[in-house]
Amino acid sequence: MLLTIVILSFFLGCAAGFIMHRSDFCMAGMFRDLFLFRSLAMLRVLLLLIVASMVLFELARLFGLVRLPFPLFAPPSLVTPIGGALFGVGMVLAGGCAIGTLYKMGAGSLPSLLAFVGLLAGSAFYAEFHPWWMQLSRATRLASQVSLPQMLGVSPTLAVALFVVAAGCVLFRWFRAGKLDQPAFAEGYLQPWRAALWLALLGLGSALLVGMPFGITTAYAKMGGYLESLAIPGHVASLAYFIDEPFRFTHPFLGFSLQGGAGPRLDGIVVVQFPVVFGILCGSAFSAARLKEWKFSAKVPLKQCFWALFGGMLMGLGARLVPGCNVWHLMGGAPMLAGQSLLFIAALFPGAWLGSRILVKYVV
Template identity: 25%
Template sequence: MEIDATIIVLLLSFSAALIMGFAANKTNFCTMGAVSDWINMGDTGRIGAWMLAISVAIAGVVLMQYFYGISFDSTLPPYKTANFAWLRYVLGGLLFGVGMTLASGCGNKTMVNIGGGNLKSLMVLLITGATAYLLTKTELYEIIFHSWINSTAIDLSLYQIKNQSLDSIILSFFNFNDVDIIRLITGLSVAFIFLFIALKSKDLLNTKHNILGGIIIGLMVVAGWFISGGSLGQQAIEAAEWMDVVPVGVGVQSYTFINPMGEMLNYAASPFDFSLITFGVVAIFGVISGSFIASIFSKQFRFIWFYNIEDAIKHISGAVLMGTGGVLGMGCTIGQGITGVSTLSLGSLLVLGSIITGSALTIKVTSYRIMYEDSTLIDALLCSLVDMNLLTDNFRKYDKV
């Protein structure tokens, strides 16, 4: 029974991820593309789909918490920790946003592209995974980041705040008798805010595939939480404690893809050590498989390689930044931007905003460098910051693009 529960959790994780990959391929759900559409064309259809997915995920989590008693206080990764590492979230999100733009897609889109035959994305996955592996399985993170990142973190427990979730912050200021009701109201209110943002987009409402993509992606994140945190998941967690070889990464979790890319390489180095097969590892293969099936059915599967050395350098640089940013920010556009936000984590919201900012800034800078061939990186960056209302117009050197 112990083995069965663990295996079933992995199989269900693969199945839900397969649906996610299939849906993302068929509906063209892409968070980097969402930011690009918004910045370059003013089209908010895909960013509306992203916001819709977040709304669905939040609503699903708070309803599971209220009606099924599933706890999200201790998760993988620890979204609701009391250690509010704000600089880590901001820097990680910015780096990831820049990286996913250079690499032509976030972690999820990278796997969707692989399923469609994109060999550039396969290279991105391998390099992102290698970067994540080095930062999580060696002392590299400790050497480069730990001391100065850790020194800026805020211990919320010193202020009698249980953790960084919005409901815990609210409960720390008010003495409510029914904690569960406050959590439910808070969660549904935040879900409604994201739904309102999504539905403000006429581009979303005019395209059924964006609506469908957002709903399905959000539901699969909810499914991941239910698989790992429900009764079956709890059986797997309890069973793991009694195993001679404890499986890696057993716990309450849902879909995130950067650290699992590192775990995938870790498993590839020891393919007969089945304890290294994690929820995230099977999810990666699930998304790729779902996208592959969609590509075959739509007859859009084709092999793609780098156009030239500049294209290769851009994607490789983006992969390194995605791996670094994903580890620092403890997630990607799915892992933090939907899964993490669904727990109402303040850090996840910070990562989400930073990813969007980093990606938008990279898109703007690239546009200025293309439009004004003699422009320097600094000039393009300053103009981009002015466009985003982060600097005054005094810093502008070129006309707005």
């Protein structure tokens, strides 16, 4: 069973990497373009992804195929926006989000490779103050429930239906007006709105297979912890974040159990997240190679390399503070109206605004 999960998760990752490369589906760019170019074009596509995922997850729940809220989502806390804002700054400076960095790196981007290194470093650095941060997070919780329907005591189907109808009317008007299409002349280009629908289906596939949506950033922390352990193994072994195994999960229908954490060891995180990470890299590389676009160039301005690395570090740290990255919250939490995810998304906007200001002043 575990081998089957590894193989299928890898192919889900491959499909996601292929689709994102063909559509240039960069969530960092969606927020950045709002502040740099006053463009809502790609944010409209992001709303479509959330709405489509919301419909699919709720239908799967009604048919008894998944259980919502998904496991590992925590109740909202006042400190959640801090991580979200840091992540927003970092993804703009890095030129890609947690998953965008992967598919661009797979296509041969040096700045994305440096951003990936920064992600590992930032994720590992969080371990230095993890116990204190968790105490603060628990002390500032805003509710004991995970999702808005739970907090309000209403049917999740009713909440989803109201949101889908309201957002669906807006999306339909945008579609009729041609505002979801992007002008493109590149060979093999996939319209982002089509990519959003495919990614929603892949997210459902992850939920059915693993019992939860796509998640990749604990794998980054694990990689960072492993590299750190090569230099200072005793220190890594003493940190609670690398000792704990908060990932304890039994699939509600398939019956298998997984457990693990960010520590440098083989466990459930390796089974669930590593195949997706490597799959995205392979899918993107395959897409770029098919289009004869794959190339690696070291001729990148030193200033751009520095900010990509620094942005990756901010992203890695922000993802651990929340915890979870934009993929986890936008494709998993927001569709089930998780309070933690909604706070994270709200904080991405001021973070992306600040990142855009830094980008214009010091990078471009």
